Amino acid sequence: MENGNHSEGSANRSISTRAVDATVAAVLIVFGAVIMYSSYQLGAGWGAEGPQSGYFPFYIGLMILISAAVTLYQSVLGKADRGKVFVEYEQLKPVFKMLAPTLVYVLGVQLLGIYVASTIFIAGFMRIMGKYSWLKSLLVGGGVSVFFFWMFERQFLVPLHKGPIEAWLGF
């Protein structure tokens, strides 16, 4: 990460570490508060047969709240990470190029089953990101899926999520 320490004024547009730090801390404060509230509703006190269900989680929530509040305070008013870059937009592109296909893939697994979706995912990724020929991409994608089918369904007898195409083939 050679570009890790550009100042905010440099040509590369970027997100500052402090902004992300503060956002995450704020989310954690809400998270902690939700835990405390939900534990309080369950009963966070001392019941007839000892500590109630919410007793332990209530204090866990409290500690999340406190530590996130300190982190928020430090990131907004502290001097430590001033000018530090969390990620540049240029670097974020490849991250989304990985994340977006992954999300589509998981949706595909849900709808088409794991084997078909994996074949398409691997072949598509190779074709688009790696510029391989369609034939090579499909061979690798199909090969990996067939290998996993053999390993899981035949060797380990662990059935994975299947969709309409496997059903049509009679599995």
Add this chain to the structure above:
Amino acid sequence: MEEITSLLHGFQVALSWYNIGLMFLGIILGVIIGVLPGLGGANGVAILLPLTFAMPNTSAIIMLSCIYWGALFGGAITSVLFNIPGEPWSVATTFDGYPMAQRGQAGAALTAAFTSSFVGALVAVIMITFLAPLVAKFALRFGPPEFFSVYLLTFCSFVGMGKGSPFKILAAMMIGFALAAVGMDTVTGQLRMTFGFTELLRGFDFLVAVIGLFGIGEILLTMEEGLAFKGETGKINLRIVLQTWAQLPKFWITSLRSCLVGCWMGITPGGATPASFMSYGLAKKFSKDGDKFGTGQVEGVVAPETAAHAAGTSALLPMLALGIPGSPTAAVLLGGLLIWGLQPGPLLFVEQADFVWGLIASMYLGNIAGLIVVLTMVPLFAAILRIPFSIIAPVIIVICSIGAYTVHNAMFDVWLMVLFGVVGYVFKKLDYPLAPLVLALVLGDKAEDSFRQAMLVGQGDLTIFWSNGLVGSIVTLALVMLFWPVISKVLARLRSGRLNGVPEGRAASTEQ
């Protein structure tokens, strides 16, 4: 020598063709996992864990622990040949390993790395053999307050020994506890924090979290850094191995020191990563060639590798003897024991002697198998790294998804895995440590149970934690650890501290 008899019995259990086959399979899988980005010891074991449910327990733990040894060995290959640490604990190995490879001494660097890994692991296994039964016997007297105090010490040590913001360490840990609490409360049968979602009834499985945080998160980080594998070629033949071995004995003092550092950091939850850095720093300070460190010194490879393996191996001691894992991978193995219906902790040595001693014996055998495998198969493993990332990345995501799905046969878990992946990416970049999160997620229920039982005994009075000398001193020590960041600041101010550490920037970003 009761331990020797038990150990010999363990060898009888472990030495079957089936188990030896699994050992080699585990090591090879482990090295591949260690070499690939996005797959590491913790999530590799997590992915394969559901596949071992059909095996006998002892065989399953032998294979899974061998994957762990393999991953420990594998990290060194990428560090030396590609200057890319395959695992966080091999970051320090790149400092001198890669310069050696650039000078064409890759074979010597790898031999030194593997051999010192082996030595570190061996010393740690010997220690486990003799110390674990004693610790277990001692812990048999523990009641709920004592157990909770040991949990407390484990978690407070993260704050005390961790680098970076103590508040972030605390937050990460508490998130783990909070996620562990979701679902059915085993004591009262009430539902906690499910907010009406039926999918949340099962709670958050740590296996899914580990696969997402370490697997998907790591892949996203790798994409951002735009990694391209360009490396040196490594040739190892018998002559190079023997030449390097002839050189190694003169580093015995470094080796010994690194073993001690590693064993200590492994038993306490410091872990392999800080152990390797600490050991490298100490070797640099005490070696007469200290100022040449970083230019390709064999000693600079020996120190971190010995310590990392000693730490990684001795992390299993508290797991076996107390039921408290010393590292994320040990935590996953502990989760495996729980799934197999074995109760880790002091009673394991009494009730499951076959299992425990079979496992300990397999640690000796597994590391010998590991040394043979890595010394003979380096070119093959290096070739895996030359497979382009556009093929490897989707395949790893497919493997992770299958792994997450097989935990409960639930699609919801696969979505959760992606979510954990994004969280892992952001947390790593913000220096929220993932190890305490995972440990808290695994141990959450047990820690809460012991806390509740202790509170019941004490009728809600916290003084139960100071009711006898043992529990009192552990709790006090835990609190010292918890407030160590404050205490050390005060101490430093008192004698205007001098701090000269090893490079730590990369360690913090890749800590596992």
